[in-house]
Amino acid sequence: MVDVKKIKKKLVKAGFADIGVSEFNGGVRLTGEAERYEDVLECGTLAVAKGSRGVINDVKVKGYVPEKMRVSPVSDDKYDGKSPDVLVIGGGIVGAAIARELTKYALSVTLVEKEYDIATGQSARNDGMIHAGIDLKPASNKVKYNCRGNAMYPELSKELDVPIEMCGQCVLYTARWQKILFPLIKLRGAKNGIPVEKLDNEGVKKLIPSPGIKYGGFMCPSAGILSPYLMTVALAENAAKNGAEICTDTAVTAIVNDGEKITAVKTNRGTFYPKVVVNAAGVYSDVIAEWAGDRHFTIHPRRGVEAVLDKKARKTTSTVIGKFVIKSSTGKGHTKGGGVIVTIDGNLILGPSASETPERENEATTAKEFDEVFEKQKKLAPELKRSDVITYFAGTRAATYEEEFVVEKSPVIKNLVQAAGIQSPGVTAAPAIAKDVAKWAAEIVFDGKVKMNENFDPIRKGIPRPAEMEPEARKKLIEENPDYGVVVCRCEEVTKGEIVEALRRPAAVMAVDAVKRRVRAGMGRCQGGFCTPLVMKIISEECGIPLNEVRKKGAGSEIAPRYTKGGDK
Amino acid sequence: MTERLETICIVCPNGCRLVAERKGNAIEVRGNKCPRGIAYAEAEMTAPTRSFTGTVASVFAEMPVVPVRTAGEVPKDKIKEIAAQTREILLKRAYATGEVAEANICGTGVDLIVTADMRKVVGNTEGV
């Protein structure tokens, strides 16, 4: 039971007397209008209560019209009438991991992604950390799935041929006195099986030659790094190999439910009639939950900006550097404060920042956010230079007011399973979340008598990476396919063979940025200045697309839309 | 008729800033480092000319467009017309550097010539 009166009192006290509070779907629903978005956030935070399923914050900002969900301009009936056993909504790392996990069962699986490719949202817009989880609230879904997921990654990395590196995370104290807290930190780690090691300043220096703060810290050796978009692609490829259908450019526009059960899912490419629906829709997961008939939480998007540094800067540190942030018991301070993160590809990432925004899909960066990120993280490693920055990006994390993952078999809608509100540490948690979600979905479809897919093949071979091979293996590969000898992206030493292979894979997408996420062509210091025309030509030749129709991303992103001489005479 | 002109000489990379003034029948030029600047400024006052550079299409996939230029200078006001005309030209065999892609382009009396040796690039020099 929710104590609505108590919440109302809190809101009145905070100056929000006009906001309506009611119990709804086991949670707390807020209605009314506020002057500013900050007020909406404050109301939502005040409405978090024990015994509640969550906050349904319908408070509107006066005069603000929220953006519409971006739907691909593609419109056809390609998938109309399909009736998969399970329909997964969302092609981020969570959705892709769930789709793969589902193919372990004897089920037909379809994944719909509204963008032109999988892994274009937050799954591509994070720093790629496999978190240790030391900073997470004990006994939360977050810490549970984070620790399970962390432990699953070494095997997943082998199965999917996606490199990971357990480089550890070094957390620096910001004041000398903080070292007295170490026993508490160690104890907290022990509760969740997270090893923690003490580091004095000399110990820090072995990992980070010139640290910006010199009070020592501690090390979480179970933290690691990976390419989050490559992992998402690999999960989707392996799911597709095992029979899952990946439908990109496919946006859910409506869900038909009778109050107990979902009967149809409408998209821009036709209506699906699935037996079970999985909500893994990221920043739109509350909207999908509402359409599906079981909304009990609200996503308030949290923006993060991160900067990518040249590989030359990697010498600054051998490990991920974070700053020790003491959280108050009220659960405030939702960011871990970001850090200096080494990437699996040899770059450094600085960030992320954390700022609240009503815009779910605004991925534009601003100079102010970038400056803040750079100046803040530079304090951890003062050698970092602005001239080392090669690019920067922004993403929006799907935060709920409870700051908790919603991972559940819906108690309201019989054929709905939700993996919603997955923000940091979502990449780490994804494989573990997928295990539970897939199991629940299978139980619903099979009505208890779960049947496994005996032909499931967990192995996905990665695209060969000649630049990282021993000379003999590289020679042999080029003998078999000379395209692996021809370098197209000079900064990242990516060959034509890799690009062609990326275009032939299951779940491949014929776009320059899709190729970039799969093989890193264009991710180096020239940012595609030299290789973009070459990659365009390869896409054109390999896929039979006229050069003027080759796209950077989705529909409408043709890079050079006109032939200068008026077409192919 | 222009009485006074301030311009930048484009004859060579020096980029001299020229001032040309009509003094009776003569044109006085200042700012030039060499005699070519005088000729340039005089032409700018009376009948400015430019060379045109661009591309034309070819039938070869290895070289879908081929660089061209006018063999000499053409009236400046003809440049856009020539640019439009280059969209109509299609090279059907492999030309050598200096070969004429279109003679007397747009009636200027100047030829449009190919400025790359296509024979080095395309395999089948016979064309289609």
Add this chain to the structure above:
Amino acid sequence: MRYAAIVIGGGPAGMAAACAADGTKKVLIIEREARLGGILKQCVHDGFGVIRFGEKLSGPEYADRFIDEVYSRKNIDVRTLTFVTGIEKRDGYFVVTTTSGKGIVSYEGENLILACGCRERTARQVNIHGTRPAGLMTAGAAQNLVNLQGVNPAGKCVILGSGDIGLIMARRLTLEGSTVIGVYEAKSAPSGLSRNLQQCLYDFDIPLHLKKTVTLVHGRDRVEGVTVADVDDEMRPIAGTEEYIPCDALIVSVGLIPENELAEKLGIITDPKTKGPIVDQYMMTTLDGVYSVGNALHVHDLVDYVSEVAETAGKDAGRRKERATIEVGSRGLGYIVPQKVDVLNQEEYTVYYFRTARETGKAKLTVTVNGVEIYSKKYSALRPPEAERVRIKHSLKAGDELKFVLEEEDDRKA
């Protein structure tokens, strides 16, 4: 077999160096693209070769003259579509490992000539924020698409940066039917050659906006517009001056960076001003036997000088047994190349290239040795985008103090 010299890069610098190095010994050119010619292949505009050939050639024409020369020489081997993956220094020679469709092949060379050119600074590297849609690209990438592939990225575009490639592309896109709304330049003076301002912008009535920059790119799939703003003297955008300009492309021409990743891996010391290796008058870097030429050494305005410098290096490869260098000191210069002079092996004349640190009116360059003037030259005006070349006769010895001083004439009176 061991080559006398291995040239990395088959653009104008690499080809000129190889031709000059070709005596009786074998020379190898390694080129990562399918054809020799480097960036000249896509420079269809003219103005190349005025100094060297007395003709206004297009880029491909200029390149062709060297390509013909290279292929006519029996002693020059060429490997195209071949990429250098590593260089190892051994005792008295270098091992260059390459990858190509033919496999992994290593070549040995007594000397190395690095002619890898330069890359373009990107929008994100000059603090442009917003989105990263199609239509946002560097001028060089746009030039490649238009001039080599025959496809046009721009309908209505804004060009940021008044460097030569930006100016050339403003004209080129206009002639291909695009609308160039304007060229924006954060500096208070244009960065390109003066003649390009005239023949690429003024001739086509394309406006040039100084002290203005692009701050934001809008549009998710394709560029929908950009925000431009005035900048202060430190080139920071001034709040309140923002203006939204609808367009479908932003072409960025904001500077070139010498490509010296191979040189850096060899431990060669670079000059922070040129961003290229520190060299002596024969373009030998701080590592004996390794030369740096072309835009990898410093960004040149004119290909004619690229060829000249590369030939100096090519001729020298393998010639000197030992060297002893002194520093070239300077004041008032943006940079000077060479930064060192080998006093053991001097020619009668030594060629220096320099840029002024800032725009000047009348100025005087004075060269002194141990405080004694040996050369002076007066200039009516100097601009940083336009490099100057001087030939100086000197005979230096170890311990001499050589200094180049550039002073604006008005400065001296004050």
